[in-house]
Amino acid sequence: MTAAPDPTTETASRADERAGALLTIDLDAIAENYARLGARLASGAQCAGVVKADGYGCGAIPVAKRLFAAGCRVFFVARADEGFALKPHLPDAEVCVLDGLLPGLVDDYAAAGIVPVLNDPGQVEAWTAYCAANEVAPPVVVHVDTGMNRLGLAMADAEALAEDGDALRAFSDVLVMSHLVVSEEPEHPLNARQLADFQHLRARFPKAKASLANSSGIFLGPDYHFDLVRPGHALYGGNPTPGQPNPMRHAVQLLARVIAVREVDKAGTVGYGATARIGAGGRIATIAVGYADGYLRSLSNRGEAWIGPHRVPLIGRVSMDLVTLDVSSVPPEDCQVGDFAELIGAHSGVDDVAERAGTNGYEILTSLGHRYHRAYLGEAA
Numbered sequence: 001m002t003a004a005p006d007p008t009t010e011t012a013s014r015a016d017e018r019a020g021a022l023l024t025i026d027l028d029a030i031a032e033n034y035a036r037l038g039a040r041l042a043s044g045a046q047c048a049g050v051v052k053a054d055g056y057g058c059g060a061i062p063v064a065k066r067l068f069a070a071g072c073r074v075f076f077v078a079r080a081d082e083g084f085a086l087k088p089h090l091p092d093a094e095v096c097v098l099d100g101l102l103p104g105l106v107d108d109y110a111a112a113g114i115v116p117v118l119n120d121p122g123q124v125e126a127w128t129a130y131c132a133a134n135e136v137a138p139p140v141v142v143h144v145d146t147g148m149n150r151l152g153l154a155m156a157d158a159e160a161l162a163e164d165g166d167a168l169r170a171f172s173d174v175l176v177m178s179h180l181v182v183s184e185e186p187e188h189p190l191n192a193r194q195l196a197d198f199q200h201l202r203a204r205f206p207k208a209k210a211s212l213a214n215s216s217g218i219f220l221g222p223d224y225h226f227d228l229v230r231p232g233h234a235l236y237g238g239n240p241t242p243g244q245p246n247p248m249r250h251a252v253q254l255l256a257r258v259i260a261v262r263e264v265d266k267a268g269t270v271g272y273g274a275t276a277r278i279g280a281g282g283r284i285a286t287i288a289v290g291y292a293d294g295y296l297r298s299l300s301n302r303g304e305a306w307i308g309p310h311r312v313p314l315i316g317r318v319s320m321d322l323v324t325l326d327v328s329s330v331p332p333e334d335c336q337v338g339d340f341a342e343l344i345g346a347h348s349g350v351d352d353v354a355e356r357a358g359t360n361g362y363e364i365l366t367s368l369g370h371r372y373h374r375a376y377l378g379e380a381a
């Protein structure tokens with residue numbers, strides 16, 4: 001048999017015969033998630049797309065192009081390099097670099113048409129000076145720290161900037177942004193405190209647009225939406241409302257091929273470190289995935305997979321290239337060499353895998369390895 005129900009079967013049929021493990025990114029699902037988030041927004045608010053860390057491991061360029069086709073016009077990346085790589089593919093979009101305007105890169109940013117996210121007064125000054133000297137008025141983002149203590153102007157510096165009514169005159173379009181600290185915990189008092197500080201800030205920059213919410217921030221309600229929201233994780237199918245049903249569509253599927261099936265004729269242990277025992281009569285399927293692919297080692301003896309309709313536990317340690325599954329309960333004809341086991345997908349989303357691994361869905365996504373054969377569904381032209 002060829003693994004699982006739809007979409008597994010469809011995907012498996014697309015697999016290159018040589019693929020040990022196959023990562024399928026459903027760009028239409030990502031576009032649908034973009035539309036679902038957009039439908040929740042307060043009137044007038046726009047939805048950006050956060051595609052840092054190679055689009056959360058899903059491929060920044062195909063993801064961003066698909067989002068652009070879905071109407072997204074503002075994108076955020078972390079590194080300058082990510083911005084320079086993306087911008088040529090999206091000449092008509094704003095590509096904003098969260099790391100900011102790093103020294104020596106002013107001319108490069110300007111030449112490429114990249115929007116720096118200004119993170120301190122020195123960056124504001126440098127970009128203002130460049131724009132004045134060259135008589136250009138590009139859009140700009142100013143990041144103000146309301147509680148993360150990580151990036152962005154201190155509140156006092158932002159106040160000083162507001163005091164000098166002319167300070168941001170050089171720019172055509174100013175977006176003032178801040179970032180939420182605990183948005184996935186709606187009851188946490190820090191949310192309301194950051195909102196109040198941000199509302200105050202916004203009043204100090206009456207001509208600027210404003211942006212506060214990440215994925216989970218969107219679900220804190222319309223007060224948090226302002227002019228632009230900046231979801232990342234939820235676009236890729238991550239649950240922005242932990243502890244509640246996931247309102248997003250799964251966009252990532254990881255299948256690994258069964259490359260060996262072993263009948264255990266004598267009780268013993270499985271894998272490195274002899275961390276798991278198996279009795280005589282058991283059966284082990286070895287699949288072509290490992291921690292070198294970003295399948296986290298902390299899933300040792302804790303992960304699970306699906307072979308067709310059968311849920312099977314991971315047994316033993318995750319090694320560099322291989323993972324072992326206890327398939328003793330699966331009828332032998334349902335688990336044969338060449339079949340695929342589903343590790344991430346409709347049965348087990350990125351957040352479920354994360355919980356088993358003791359991490360968050362973000363780390364699962366951004367660890368997705370480059371040894372996987374990648375397939376994209378719904379690619380934009």
Ligand SMILES: *Cc1c(COP(=O)(O)O)cnc(C)c1O
Pocket residue numbers: 050052098178179213214215216230231232233234
């Ligand atoms: C990563 C990031 C986001 C997106 O956050 P998600 O929780 O993935 O939606 C938004 N804004 C900033 C400043 C970020 O660094």
